[in-house]
Amino acid sequence: MFGRNRRLATEHTISAVRPFVGIFQNLNGIPAGFWRDEYVLGFLGFMISFHANYTSGRQLSREDKGHLLNDVFTALSNMNGQAISEEYVRLATLAHKDSDFEEGADNAAICAFASIGKMNEQGRPLYEKAKEVAAAQDKPNDLGTIVGVLMHKLFYERLAERFNSGAS
Numbered sequence: 001m002f003g004r005n006r007r008l009a010t011e012h013t014i015s016a017v018r019p020f021v022g023i024f025q026n027l028n029g030i031p032a033g034f035w036r037d038e039y040v041l042g043f044l045g046f047m048i049s050f051h052a053n054y055t056s057g058r059q060l061s062r063e064d065k066g067h068l069l070n071d072v073f074t075a076l077s078n079m080n081g082q083a084i085s086e087e088y089v090r091l092a093t094l095a096h097k098d099s100d101f102e103e104g105a106d107n108a109a110i111c112a113f114a115s116i117g118k119m120n121e122q123g124r125p126l127y128e129k130a131k132e133v134a135a136a137q138d139k140p141n142d143l144g145t146i147v148g149v150l151m152h153k154l155f156y157e158r159l160a161e162r163f164n165s166g167a168s
Contacts, residue, residue, distance in 0.1 A: 006064040009056040013068065014075045016051045017044060020151070021076050024159055031163040035077050035084050038091060039162055042104025043155060045088040048072050050112040107154035115147045126150060 021044070024030075034040055052060065052068050060068065069088065074081025091101045110123035119127050130149035131140060139145040 003064070005056055005059055006068055009052045009060060009064075010068045010071045012055040013048055013051040013072050017047050017072065018076060020044070020047065020155060024156060027156075028160075028163070030077075034163070035073075035079060036087060037162060038098045038100035039104040039158060041084070041088045041091055042098075042101035042106075043108040043158075044073075044076070044104075045069075045092065046105040046108035047112060050108070054116075104158075107158070111147060111150045111154055114150055115143070117143065126153065129153075 021030075048069060049065075052065065052072075066085070069085040070081040072081070073079075073084040073088070077084060091098055106122065109120075110126055113119060114123065114127055114130075127146065127150070130146045130153070133149045134140055134142055134145040137145060
């Protein structure tokens with residue numbers, strides 16, 4: 001049973017977050033610098049933490065969280081997840097946070113909390129706009145559609161801007 005909770009949380013987190021990267025990769029490839037980009041690290045790091053905490057019931061030790069972060073970044077990037085994790089932790093623990101990192105994390109929070117039916121005041125206007133788009137698609141209360149619209153606006157469009165790709 002040792003490490004079972006971490007393994008389950010890692011597997012769930014990989015399966016929950018991998019599609020975000022996969023969709024962008026399928027449309028654009030992974031551009032140079034993707035895994036060092038502050039926005040990408042803020043967004044994906046928040047999503048990894050959110051899913052890990054949700055799955056584990058916040059029961060992982062600090063050490064397990066570190067292993068999970070390394071394992072998930074390795075699975076997502078097919079690279080050295082430890083180096084990516086270290087850069088994420090460095091950015092997350094800066095006294096004066098990088099604005100792109102913070103924006104990525106804030107936008108991930110909007111998407112993540114919308115997916116469980118919770119919304120803060122910062123995200124409410126974006127959520128309402130996403131509901132309008134969903135309504136125009138005849139799916140006004142479909143949470144999956146609303147979250148999909150938010151992901152498109154807050155992740156894929158932002159990446160397209162950052163990497164000058166056509167993913168919008």
